[in-house]
Amino acid sequence: MNFPRIIFLIVFSFSSLSLFSQNGDKASEKDLISSLNWKKWSPDVVPVFTPAESLAQFKVAPGFKVELVASEPMVKDPVFVDWDDQGRMWVGELRTYMRDLDGTGENERMSRVMVLEDTDQDGVMDKATPFVDDMINVRCIAFVDDGVLVVETGGLWLCKDTDGDLRCDEREKLFDFATAAQSNIEHAENALHFALDNWMYNSKSSRKLAWRNGKLIEMPAKGRGQWGMGSDAYGRLYFNANSNWFEVDWATYDRQWPSKGSTVKPPTNRVFGIRPNTALNRNYRPGRILEDGRVASVTTISGLAVHSHGAYGKDWEGAIFSMSPGTNTVGAFLPEKPFPASDQYVHQLYPDAVWKEREFLASSDERFRPVNASMGPDGCLYVVDFHRGVIQHKRYLTSYLRRQSAERQLDKPIGLGRIYRIVPKDHKTIDPPSDLVAGLSHPHLWWRLRSQKRIVEGGRQDLATDVQKLADNKKAKAHARVHAMWTLAGLGKLKEKTVRLAIEDHHWFVSMTGLRLAGESKGVADFFPDEFKTLAEQVVDRKMVPSTLASYAGIISKSGYPSRAVKTYKDKEADWVKKDSNLLSVYRKGRDQYSVSCGACHQADGKGLPNMAPTLAKSDWVTGDAKRLIGVAVHGLMGPIKVNGKPVEGVPPIMPPHGFMKDEQLAGILTYVRNAWGNRAGLISIEDITGYRKTESARVAPWTEVEF
Template sequence: MFTLVRCGNKEEHGVLSPQASIKAMEVEDGFEVELVASEPLVVAPVAMTFDNHGRIWLAEMEGYMPDTLGTGEEEPVGRIVILTDEDGDGQVDDRKIFLDSLVMPRALCLVNGGLLVAEPPKLWFYEMKDDKPRGRTLVDSAYAEGGNVEHQPNGLFRALDNWIYSAKYDWRYRRADDGQWLKEKTHFRGQWGISHDDWGRLYYNDNSSNLSGDYFPPGLGAGNPNQRRVAGYGETIVADKRVYPIHPTTGVNRGYMEGILDSTGRLVNFTAACGPLIYRGGLLSGMNAFVAEPSANLIKRNVLHAEGFRVVGKQAYEGREFLASDDERFRPVNLYDGPDGSLYILDMYRGIIQHNTYLTPYLKSEIAKRNLTLPLSMGRIYRVFPRDAKRVVVTIPENTDSLISLLAHPNGWVRDQAQRTLIDRQAIEVATKLRNLLKKDNEPLPAVHALWTLEGLGQLTSDDIRIVLEHPRWEVRAQALAALTSLKKTVAPDQLKDLLTVAISPQDTVLAPYAMLAMASLANERFPEIPALSNRLAEAYANDRYVSDAFISGLGGHELTYLDEMERKKVDTSTVLHRRLVAVVDAINEKSKSKDQALLAKRYPKGTVLFQTACQPCHGEDGRGVSPIAPPLAGSEWVKGNKERLMSLVLYGLTGPVDVAGHTYKTPEVSGEMPGIAHNPAIGDAELAELLSYIRNAWGNNVGDEVLPEDLGAIRSRFGDRAEPFVQSELHKLFGKD
């Protein structure tokens, strides 16, 4: 057991006690920080959720990075624990282990009387009784397959529409009435952490961005596998990435690079952004989004507002943060709303936060210099709240009438939990009372929760949709369009068409994308009554990118047929609809020319595995890039051209804008940083040579010329222990542009 020894105002290795760590924080005026739990009750926390009794269910990833090599990460030392405040003083005083001996557990979700747990690569559902697991079901054997710890699915967020979504993933889950688990394709979202607003729109980010999100309901718009991106999803909500640490933060992975740190040694822009939270606790006015930055020991506040269906935002203030600490081990990794309206912070409290896959020699030196490896097995949970706020801890009741009344509670967490509880209990007897809420024009949020509770209970009808479509608030009518698609198996197609006809107005530019997204979802089910209606709306909004992309999302497999029809009619080829449809058809044609990826995987097995782990999370399974992280590899001159240039780039990294296929990629479109792997001892030249040979022949690149291990050795000899990444101009000067 590691023993803490006080040394001045800090303990050995610079560790602060929880109370001292709070004193090291600067928080926005008028707010207060309280300790909820700390070690030994909390160890390496990465994800949590509250149950109906206000207890915390916590995922502990104790195996994460025990040292700079990641030694022992495969050891089964992770846990799911239940934390309880037994005496009601606001601090946890009891810890109960629910699951032990897990390898790197990373997400959990209470649902249907059990617990979903992500233990890579599997997703499990545990039945339980008296807080003990009673059997488990394998929901997905490949939930977190491939990728490294920083780039695997996480979140397991139970959204307003009753589906469970993840960050860094493009599938969603839901348990059917018969106990079977449903899995459906959705949009790819974010990196670590996921949240939603009062209207069910999802928000997320990647480690180099502030806040991204969706303008439209999460379950729509992902039906066409040929469509790379749908406007209104994956939008930049807050573009400003500037951060304001209160102490020098030289211990960041690329701190040696120009522009990463300012003249005082402080981080300039996000480098480890995570855990975004749309705060809905009811103690703050307006719409607020908080983002954690563990590398700079801070939490940022953004203020958001709606412009029609668009959500835009800016940082709450310039030159300072909502919360910042000069305790280098304060590592906020996830943020949550709570039953009392507070904002809850998971602090992993440790020195090493960067995973070794991309750990630079510079950061290894910083870690050694300040003894940041030890201690391990620590962690804290804090709550933050306005000092003058009247906080009331809400315990979710058993009585169904009380649950219905909580659908109007000012705390969004309480409303969500009331909805989920009614659904999990299959309380179909409350359907009439829920329908009464649909008719209350002056209470939009209870109406929305009532709508989705009916949907979750399997009690939603076309009459319910018709009532909500008459609501005075367009945001509520939009929810009706999103929920309408869940009736596709129970309502006749002509009735669905009638409902859509009622909802569509040629002048309603705000609701038009929602209507088209709903029609596209039904078109994917091949409802013959829908295409004529959607075609008319598409023609009326041919220059609207949101409606056009929504329309294309319902054309999967029929893009060329519709394009031919447009050209036969001699439509205007300059419209947004025509141009975006042509782009999708071109991508389909390009994809059809590509080599069989399965054959390449057999030819380069080690390279394929390394690609899935180190490259795919940023460049995509299809090599077409993941926005807003990295540009495409498919068709890239950097991949197909001079292999010495490619080897140098991969070994030592690339920073700054980069030109690919005639387009300049720079922030915020991509992160602007590709870390090198020359100094990662876990990656040998043999497997790296296979990786480079693989990408030079995948997705139609078809270079043929293989990279050999000795080629990489020559590049290593040429550049030695170079630490800084290349810039584009330097590589062009060294190796040319061909």
């Protein structure tokens, strides 16, 4: 569900450069901007090829072929592609973007989401239905249990087809989203990419989203990339930026890869097309254009896709395909060694009789603009071709580029677009899974993630038993068990037995996932329970395990999970806390423990999260009766509640019990929350926790508000 980093080049016919001053011009480069260096390599008008003619302009890596899947007039100005469970292709169109050189009407409601179908099963789409046709620069979609999430400039909508005709009948704006696109479309939220940990990640965003019980939950997240998002079978996240082919991190598994730093970047920013690349925004600068007319480095990188457990086989496992629309190419990078043995990538280049070297996919058609890509249900790479001569937005356009584009007639036509499939020549189809649980074991990652998404987001508690059987099955494939464990975690049904079996497993990724999800089996995502520390220590002592697993087991056996906080919060210790040395000591220990075990949901500032966790700041549940607060911490709380007399809405009706934590830990956390964020109440001692446990030793069920 990646969405492209579209760098639109705007064009306008004019007779004199001196009449214009573009937003992208820099006063210090006035003389350079008037350069006509492009006439040396690309003086002619750019031809407009038919889809068949454009297809013939491709060169692709040996062993692959390029197939045309869809083209205009069925699709126009496509910028992303995704599939529903029935195999129908959903395409987003940016139809109002740069209709003229001044961007007139850019925010009119004319962009669409189209549903394409291949009714005769010949591999080419032959039927198109507009699901929605009145969006403002639609940016991405996500399928959820109740409908389709559609992101446009300024908002995220839930759209529903109530009568099965593939047209939206009902829509509801859930909240503001991508609001920055109203003034700068290149720098606003996009993607909604569902990953292994049950969250949807976004580029150019500081939040991640999850669909639960018919509502969106959001949590703070690390900012990543500019356009699009991808992930692999190990839960790594892939993203990129304008002049960077790709970047990848493994925050999902507590940043235990790479061995140094938090992310991995490409070994180079070089690019090798098969035609001159003069129509780029800053090519007036000396040295930007090489002697053969090509540019040396990328400046227009767009969406990406990752081949992981797809149709290309083990030799292409972990391959990153990144879009370079400005050079009419798709670059490919392969891991030097299988994950997690290395953090190095190799740029895949191929001999070319004319240009010496070229990228994985390259075209001599200057209007080929690969702005986005996705791995499909069939395990193949699909490339979205915006198919325009100009791809630079007016906000950054230089007079240099405007003049070249006008003279070479790159500004027209608009309203074209193609989608291609890159197929291995020995491609063999694999049937879809028979049901959702079977989908967790499918050979293709696409189906495993989609099945996991539907089970978790649909709240399919009726499937929990079968999913657990898969997670506990030592004969099942490792990645199937991993998906099953994450699915159980998403359902709130992951059991301690399953975690123990996983940690003890011989496959490193199953074992690492057991360690990663140990807290989930106790209902606390970010706290590593003490009872699993012995198992973690045993993992450290194993022979022939990857250093990644051994290091992780060693860290958490000694100090618990690394911090997963993404927001920095500087706690201000109140005067009354500082004056009481005993209180201050307990407060500080509790603060550290809170950040690990409670901060993800209730947040570092204690204000909670909508649809997820209520506020603890200035809450009568926190500052009121200490015994009630201890009871909630030890045994949990269920059912509707009121905070300060007002009903809490949207929050799941359960606070998981934390009775497995040590008395000292609970006393510290509760003391901290009672005296932080403007709260002021007394200290809770270890003896208070111990006394409560004795009094309520027969209790098992969580408390309800009425019982208090």
